[in-house]
Amino acid sequence: MSTVVLIGAQWGDEGKGKVTDFLAEKADVVVRYQGGTNAGHTLNVLDQVFKLHLIPSGILYPGKTCVIGNGVVLDPAALVKEMAGLQERKIDLARLRISDRAHLVMPYHKLLDELDEKQRGESKIGTTLRGIGPAYMDKVNRSGMRVADLLDESELKEKLSAILEVKNRFLTRVYNEQPINLQPILEEYSQYAEILRPYITDTGLLLEALIRENKKVLFEGAQGTMLDLDHGTYPYVTSSSPTAGGACSGTGIGPLRIKNVVGVAKAYTTRVGDGPFPSEIIGPTAERIRKIGREYGTTTGRPRRIGWLDMVVLRHACRVNGLSFLALTLLDVLAGLETIKICTGYRLRGEYISHVPASLKALESCEPVFEELPGWQEDLSDIMRFEDFPETAKAYIRRIAQLLEVPIALVSVGPERLQTKVLQEIF
Numbered sequence: 001m002s003t004v005v006l007i008g009a010q011w012g013d014e015g016k017g018k019v020t021d022f023l024a025e026k027a028d029v030v031v032r033y034q035g036g037t038n039a040g041h042t043l044n045v046l047d048q049v050f051k052l053h054l055i056p057s058g059i060l061y062p063g064k065t066c067v068i069g070n071g072v073v074l075d076p077a078a079l080v081k082e083m084a085g086l087q088e089r090k091i092d093l094a095r096l097r098i099s100d101r102a103h104l105v106m107p108y109h110k111l112l113d114e115l116d117e118k119q120r121g122e123s124k125i126g127t128t129l130r131g132i133g134p135a136y137m138d139k140v141n142r143s144g145m146r147v148a149d150l151l152d153e154s155e156l157k158e159k160l161s162a163i164l165e166v167k168n169r170f171l172t173r174v175y176n177e178q179p180i181n182l183q184p185i186l187e188e189y190s191q192y193a194e195i196l197r198p199y200i201t202d203t204g205l206l207l208e209a210l211i212r213e214n215k216k217v218l219f220e221g222a223q224g225t226m227l228d229l230d231h232g233t234y235p236y237v238t239s240s241s242p243t244a245g246g247a248c249s250g251t252g253i254g255p256l257r258i259k260n261v262v263g264v265a266k267a268y269t270t271r272v273g274d275g276p277f278p279s280e281i282i283g284p285t286a287e288r289i290r291k292i293g294r295e296y297g298t299t300t301g302r303p304r305r306i307g308w309l310d311m312v313v314l315r316h317a318c319r320v321n322g323l324s325f326l327a328l329t330l331l332d333v334l335a336g337l338e339t340i341k342i343c344t345g346y347r348l349r350g351e352y353i354s355h356v357p358a359s360l361k362a363l364e365s366c367e368p369v370f371e372e373l374p375g376w377q378e379d380l381s382d383i384m385r386f387e388d389f390p391e392t393a394k395a396y397i398r399r400i401a402q403l404l405e406v407p408i409a410l411v412s413v414g415p416e417r418l419q420t421k422v423l424q425e426i427f
Contacts, residue, residue: 002216002259002427005247006327008224009263009317011233011271012242013297013304015329016264017041018412020057020220022420023262026427028215030058031207033250034071034240035222036105036135037078038128040297044415048089054079056220059091065210067203070101071240071250073135074147076192078105083195098196099203100148101252104189108167108180109134115175124274128300136239138163147200150193157186204252211257216427219247225263225317226271226356233356233363236275244321260324262409262426263317267331267396269307272297276363279307279343293333308341308370311403316356318406325409325426328397332413337375340396343368344403373399380413386421 004023008014021043024030032054043050045060054074058064068074083093109131116134117124127133138144143163149156161182168179211217223242226232231243240246244261248254268289271277281289286306289295295304317323334340345354346366357363376390383389401408409424 002214003211003219003257004217004426005219005221005244005258005261005321007221007244007261007263007317007321008227008242009265009314009321009323009326010224010269010310011226012039012222012224013270013272013295014224014264014266015412016220017043017052017057018329018415018420019262019264019327019410020218021045021060022410022417023218023426024058024061024064025417026216027058027064027218029065029067029207029210029217030056031067031069031203031217031219031247031251032056032072033069033219033221033247034242035238036073036132037075037130038132038238039222045417050086050089053082055082055086055096058218059086059093059096062092063095065095065097067207067251068096068098068102069203069251070099071246072099072102073105073132073139073240074098074102075105075130076150076189076196080192080195093199096199097201097203097206098147098199099251100146100151100200101202101204102147103135103139104145104147104149105131105135106145107185108164108171109138111171111177111180112167115177127273133239147196150189151197151200153190153193156189156193157182160186160189207251207253211253219251219258221246225320226313228320231316231320233275233360234358235360236273260426261321262325262327263314263321263323263406264327264329265309265314265317266293266329267309267334268293269310269313270295270304271307272300272302272304276360276366277305277307278312278346278363278366279310279368281306281308285337289333293330308343308368309400310343310368311400312343312346312354312356314400314404315354318404323404323406325424326401326404326406327410327412328400328408329412331393331397331411332380332419334375334396335379336377339372340375341370341372342399342403344371345369381419383413384418386411386423
């Protein structure tokens with residue numbers, strides 16, 4: 001059995017798409033298990049740039065089975081558009097499979113997402129306004145629409161009529177908005193049903209069969225550990241479980257089916273949106289890293305906040321996910337700095353701590369404790385062998401592995417596949 005879960009070990013945007021693409025070359029199956037269009041991967045493949053939001057990165061390889069699992073909240077409008085864009089670029093979608101148990105993002109979810117954020121005012125969470133949170137709320141409330149509902153027009157109409165009756169009361173009485181009409185949504189989603197029908201199946205059964213055939217299966221999570229609904233910086237989190245445990249609930253396979261878990265982390269830290277960020281940097285160094293690292297959201301275009309590498313966060317990710325390996329990305333961005341800092345712990349009201357506190361107020365009060373290491377001036381992006389890296393760069397990597405007690409398997413120094421150095425085989 002060769003199954004790997006790939007997760008973000010920080011606040012998302014760690015370069016998972018690039019690592020997924022790298023590992024997908026050896027995988028037979030690539031599975032997306034949670035999230036929605038609030039996540040995005042930017043990939044450089046064959047001198048082309050691809051930006052994917054729902055379809056697994058393995059779709060760019062011929063012959064790979066790509067699965068959208070039941071844990072994903074699926075916006076059919078966005079998926080159909082993404083599929084059309086790939087087909088225009090001659091990407092074969094024949095092996096794409098969509099779970100019939102995945103929940104649907106509906107037009108009223110996007111509207112409610114926007115209205116709720118406006119109502120929060122200065123306390124807003126900073127969502128992408130793509131309806132993800134409201135879709136997951138309906139899922140938990142047992143009032144959601146699922147992909148299976150698309151396949152029967154009469155059932156679609158019956159369920160949607162009942163849901164809209166409730167949503168419209170909420171929209172008109174709470175938000176003073178106009179009610180939503182049934183017929184336009186019914187017609188729109190019926191069209192999506194016909195496009196998506198050939199790809200819809202029970203993907204849990206499919207994955208179990210493929211694992212039994214000893215296929216190499218790669219599960220890719222969206223966002224990152226610190227955005228996990230339970231284990232992240234609540235309430236500044238996403239509405240699902242990007243952690244390794246989410247791969248099981250989000251696909252219908254058991255935990256004993258997982259062999260290895262790989263965490264992806266930048267050589268520094270970033271996050272998008274509001275919320276506590278103990279190792280955050282403000283000033284010229286942050287601007288330099290943001291510019292060189294092109295730190296702007298794939299989905300939102302928002303500038304990312306910049307911080308030094310936070311080992312408290314990474315240790316948290318190691319524990320929560322049970323990491324087997326770490327993949328370190330964007331190491332090249334730190335070239336040219338005289339010194340590089342690592343946050344090794346926090347000081348909370350005078351006391352040293354090495355864990356992430358659950359209390360938001362406590363985390364906001366945490367002051368970072370830094371360790372300084374010498375930087376390097378050399379451009380790493382053109383160095384072909386890891387052995388030829390400057391000693392200070394290698395010392396930085398060794399120190400990270402030492403502090404985490406987790407081996408670093410991959411080091412990436414650029415967007416191209418050849419710029420990923422393999423220190424230890426994963427598949």
